[in-house]
Amino acid sequence: MPRYVPGARGSAERLPPIKLSSNENPYPPLPSVAQAIGAQGQLAHLYPDMFAVELHERIGAFLGLPAASVAVGGGSVAALQHVLQAYAGPGDEVIFAWRSFEAYPILTQITGATPVQVPLGQDGRHDLDAMAGAITDATRVIVLCSPNNPTGPALRSAEVEAFLARVPSRVLVGLDEAYVEFVRDPDVVDGRAALDRHRNLLIARTFSKAYGLAGLRVGYVAGDPELIAPVRSCVTPFSVSAPAQAAAIASLDAQDELLERVELVVAERERVVPALAELGWDVPEPQGNFVWLAAGERTAQIAGALADLEPAVLVRPFAGEGMRVSIGTPEQNDALLAALGSIR
């Protein structure tokens, strides 16, 4: 089993690091959301609503779907795990792009199924042609990641439609849209709209990134109720805590305010990419809250040099390939650019 490598953290002896290693939202919860979380402290001796009824309804309403179309989990990683548990097992194949989100091989192997990793094509993009070509009689699930973690580009609607036309209806396709709120390219696939056209499609979304609730663990998958029912059967009972349920609901109430913050991150992304280009980095088109620096053989060396600075600049290196760097506050991004300039 591959190990999940979390983004680097700081240590007690040093200045607080500039943590750009986990694609977290750089802004703390809104006061209204923090208050909803705090109120749950008084009720911590009680189990949460096991079926998270209100949260399912609120997410359903947000998506324009019935509550039965939604299955929440302790982060969308957990929701995706429940999808794979429901639909794949020993002897089955699960196709996904590689390099992509490092949880996919782990979640696949937990079910006993065989991961089929299809190398990315040009510019850190999925090679959907090769992925369609990898389908066999044993294929049960295909996971698409848009925007792709860690390389950044998102899938376009037309290419996804052409791909889905080649996927047999007995194969489940999971579209992981963890960063959908940061997408600004109008040609990028909208998983919610695609659900209406494809009954074998599920989308996965999270409150961890745009909504800034990574520490609370809440995400979901959505699709046809018939597809979702077996997923719900696999959910660990009570896995979304009461504070997480309350925070997610308060966040849906505060949509507009939260999306203003997303806008700040997107504006920073648009500022950082040309600045990186000036430093000589050719960044694949980022549609999430992170950029990919293809440092190749020098990845570990550069990430090490950034971590040795005071304060440390923490990124997520993939040795021999490149590093994923989250977009932070303007100050954090300035520090990143200065650091990259200094170790040029």
Ligand SMILES: *Cc1c(COP(=O)(O)O)cnc(C)c1O
């Ligand atoms: C961050 C991320 C998730 C979701 O993480 P959770 O915190 O478990 O909701 C899912 N998929 C990708 C590609 C991610 O980068």
